Amino acid sequence: MGICYQGKSLKEAVEERDQLFQETGYCYGLEKLELAEADPAKFMRFQLRLVSACVNARETAKLITANPAALLMGELIFMLANPEGDCVSASFGLYGHIQCFPYMIKSIAELDFEEDPGIRKGDIFATNDPMYGAPHNMDNYTWVPVFHNGELIAWSVGINHILDVGALQPSSLSSVSPNTFTDGFMYPPMKTGENFKQHKWWELFWKRRTRAEEFNIMDDKMRVAGALAIHDRVLEIVEEFGVDYFRKGLKEILERERRHLLQRITAQAVPGIYNYLQISRVKYKGLVGGLFASANRDWMLHIPAELHILPDGRLFFDMEGLTSEDEFHCNIYEPGLRMTSSMGMWPMFAHTKTVNTALRYINDWNLPPGSMYNPQDEYRATIMGLTDASKLMFAIFNCFTLAYFSRGFLEEGFPQEGGSLAYGMDGIMEDGYDWTGGDMLLIASTGGNACPYKDGVVALWAFPNPASDMGETEASEFTQPTNLNIGRKLIPNYCGHGKYRGALGMGITQVILDPGQKLTQAAFIGQSGVGNTAIGMAGGYPGQCDLVYFGHNTNMREILDGGLPYPTDFVQIKEWIKESKLKVGSSELYNLATPNVDLKDGDIFAVAAGAKGGWGDPLEREFSLVEDDLHYGWITPDVAKQVYGVVADEGGKAKLKKSEELRQQMRDRRKERSVDAREWWKNERKKVLNKELPEDVYNMYADSMKYGKFRRQFIGMWQLPEDYKL
Numbered sequence: 001m002g003i004c005y006q007g008k009s010l011k012e013a014v015e016e017r018d019q020l021f022q023e024t025g026y027c028y029g030l031e032k033l034e035l036a037e038a039d040p041a042k043f044m045r046f047q048l049r050l051v052s053a054c055v056n057a058r059e060t061a062k063l064i065t066a067n068p069a070a071l072l073m074g075e076l077i078f079m080l081a082n083p084e085g086d087c088v089s090a091s092f093g094l095y096g097h098i099q100c101f102p103y104m105i106k107s108i109a110e111l112d113f114e115e116d117p118g119i120r121k122g123d124i125f126a127t128n129d130p131m132y133g134a135p136h137n138m139d140n141y142t143w144v145p146v147f148h149n150g151e152l153i154a155w156s157v158g159i160n161h162i163l164d165v166g167a168l169q170p171s172s173l174s175s176v177s178p179n180t181f182t183d184g185f186m187y188p189p190m191k192t193g194e195n196f197k198q199h200k201w202w203e204l205f206w207k208r209r210t211r212a213e214e215f216n217i218m219d220d221k222m223r224v225a226g227a228l229a230i231h232d233r234v235l236e237i238v239e240e241f242g243v244d245y246f247r248k249g250l251k252e253i254l255e256r257e258r259r260h261l262l263q264r265i266t267a268q269a270v271p272g273i274y275n276y277l278q279i280s281r282v283k284y285k286g287l288v289g290g291l292f293a294s295a296n297r298d299w300m301l302h303i304p305a306e307l308h309i310l311p312d313g314r315l316f317f318d319m320e321g322l323t324s325e326d327e328f329h330c331n332i333y334e335p336g337l338r339m340t341s342s343m344g345m346w347p348m349f350a351h352t353k354t355v356n357t358a359l360r361y362i363n364d365w366n367l368p369p370g371s372m373y374n375p376q377d378e379y380r381a382t383i384m385g386l387t388d389a390s391k392l393m394f395a396i397f398n399c400f401t402l403a404y405f406s407r408g409f410l411e412e413g414f415p416q417e418g419g420s421l422a423y424g425m426d427g428i429m430e431d432g433y434d435w436t437g438g439d440m441l442l443i444a445s446t447g448g449n450a451c452p453y454k455d456g457v458v459a460l461w462a463f464p465n466p467a468s469d470m471g472e473t474e475a476s477e478f479t480q481p482t483n484l485n486i487g488r489k490l491i492p493n494y495c496g497h498g499k500y501r502g503a504l505g506m507g508i509t510q511v512i513l514d515p516g517q518k519l520t521q522a523a524f525i526g527q528s529g530v531g532n533t534a535i536g537m538a539g540g541y542p543g544q545c546d547l548v549y550f551g552h553n554t555n556m557r558e559i560l561d562g563g564l565p566y567p568t569d570f571v572q573i574k575e576w577i578k579e580s581k582l583k584v585g586s587s588e589l590y591n592l593a594t595p596n597v598d599l600k601d602g603d604i605f606a607v608a609a610g611a612k613g614g615w616g617d618p619l620e621r622e623f624s625l626v627e628d629d630l631h632y633g634w635i636t637p638d639v640a641k642q643v644y645g646v647v648a649d650e651g652g653k654a655k656l657k658k659s660e661e662l663r664q665q666m667r668d669r670r671k672e673r674s675v676d677a678r679e680w681w682k683n684e685r686k687k688v689l690n691k692e693l694p695e696d697v698y699n700m701y702a703d704s705m706k707y708g709k710f711r712r713q714f715i716g717m718w719q720l721p722e723d724y725k726l
Contacts, residue, residue, distance in 0.1 A: 171424020332385025447503020498614020553585025
């Protein structure tokens with residue numbers, strides 16, 4: 001006898017779920033929603049009881065035991081899933097994780113966990129391995145089975161992003177990782193506890209394999225506490241509604257949600273094929289090659305996404321043309337891809353009363369085997385595959401914006417683009433104490449792109465995460481005791497300009513004080529140095545690149561000890577150096593992920609990210625909006641003149657006649673500089689014919705042309721001979 005309903009094994013239950021959907025097109029074959037239709041009020045009460053169980057678990061567990069990052073960053077979520085692994089309700093948090101849990105249950109079913117090690121009341125399971133469902137190994141999942149009279153009726157789940165995972169670079173976002181053996185602590189699905197308590201050996205793993213063992217153990221206890229809280233609430237709900245109602249109600253919630261999603265898409269979006277392209281960069285040459293010879297090269301990553309919005313609301317993503325899997329940190333498996341892409345779906349059409357995995361039933365993918373999003377080598381690096389896969393989140397934002405805009409829903413247009421930054425560090429204090437820290441502020445909090453009718457929201461928020469929080473400076477300094485914040489601000493002019501302006505990016509500037517025996521720091525940035533390609537909406541400028549600056553051997557100690565003013569962002573740092581007010585012995589500037597950098601007392605660390613794109617021609621921006629920007633300091637007078645064609649007086653008021661004349665001059669200059677599209681195409685075609693391409697670009701296209709579809713498109717675009725090869 002199996003542990004599921006009617007004596008089925010877990011594997012049989014999962015297979016039956018998939019078969020019913022394939023045969024009927026309905027979740028669990030439910031053509032009729034009997035419970036929801038018979039008594040809608042009771043069904044809603046039942047559904048909200050499930051949601052409240054998850055929300056209460058999150059808000060309670062994080063106050064029992066959690067590291068500061070878990071409290072502030074918001075990438076913490078508790079979920080309730082049915083026996084087959086479909087998440088039915090969830091707390092606040094990073095909703096993308098909902099899409100991963102079904103893969104974990106399918107994995108343990110196929111691995112026959114029911115027989116070995118067994119699935120029993122009080123057991124605790126965990127994984128962070130992308131091969132078995134996790135997005136990347138920083139995201140740790142803990143789950144507990146819920147039994148009723150010997151039958152598995154649900155799973156209660158906790159998940160959060162931990163502070164350090166023991167990878168080659170400190171903290172949890174190592175971008176130097178050519179294979180899984182440099183990814184840090186990664187564990188497949190396993191039973192880590194029994195009788196509702198974790199085993200002692202599990203705690204020892206965290207102590208031995210990660211830098212932030214205390215924080216990681218606290219997080220593990222937090223996930224268990226929340227999962228057990230949901231477990232107990234579920235049994236109370238079963239007692240109130242009955243196990244038959246509970247069992248069927250979970251399935252009806254999923255099917256009803258699936259229908260809601262399809263209805264919303266068909267009501268607002270114009271069906272069709274929408275294209276998105278992101279190109280990013282990986283630079284390993286000279287950095288990693290000394291240790292890993294096969295990774296001693298650079299890559300341009302080609303990430304095309306063709307989104308098909310079908311007439312019935314279903315979605316199909318064709319990823320043919322993707323860069324091949326290789327010895328870099330950007331490979332990812334399907335669960336992680338589903339996770340990141342869903343973060344673009346929640347804000348665009350999946351914002352319903354309770355979020356769940358109904359989303360996975362409305363979209364299909366073509367992920368070419370051997371590509372970076374479907375690697376066939378199980379040892380390919382996975383720690384940061386989420387980075388480049390997150391580009392698909394923005395593909396959905398922008399493609400759906402066009403689909404809604406085409407039908408006239410300007411207020412539903414919500415284009416977004418990448419622009420995020422995080423860093424990690426580890427060190428040894430003067431007394432020999434080893435520590436690690438990090439910050440994901442510029443991932444968890446950002447502004448918004450300009451919309452078709454208004455400027456991007458300047459306030460700091462995070463669109464994939466409804467519980468985002470930039471936190472307090474004091475709390476971040478608690479996990480970064482050597483880094484004193486001297487600047488944390490929105491940076492003027494640091495945005496994508498347009499008729500409607502994108503949100504300003506944010507910068508953080510720190511000075512290193514008393515680092516002890518050693519301090520190493522490394523930063524990850526989302527655009528990989530290329531910026532936001534093919535995104536300028538309706539003539540708007542794309543957002544500006546992220547950046548990281550290290551300044552060594554400075555006079556910051558003297559400046560601070562003297563009580564003098566100091567620079568607070570990267571722009572001011574540049575100006576102060578030019579004016580000799582700030583002395584810097586040597587410096588490093590990156591617009592892509594950095595290697596490990598050693599820092600000393602008085603060094604400066606400055607980062608900036610989140611400069612979002614504009615919408616429409618900047619020369620069409622209303623004078624009053626430019627005046628507001630000048631008044632609040634969002635842009636400076638020189639940018640108002642050079643970008644927007646606005647000549648302002650000392651009070652920031654536009655001189656209308658001079659501004660109109662300047663704008664006309666700028667339009668005329670555009671015409672003078674413009675090249676006829678035919679001539680541009682002919683000139684570029686010659687370069688392609690003669691294979692006059694930069695090395696990395698040449699390699700990128702040579703790789704993508706192995707796909708028949710992309711080859712046909714490339715040859716057709718440039719009218720090349722059929723035997724053309726790279």
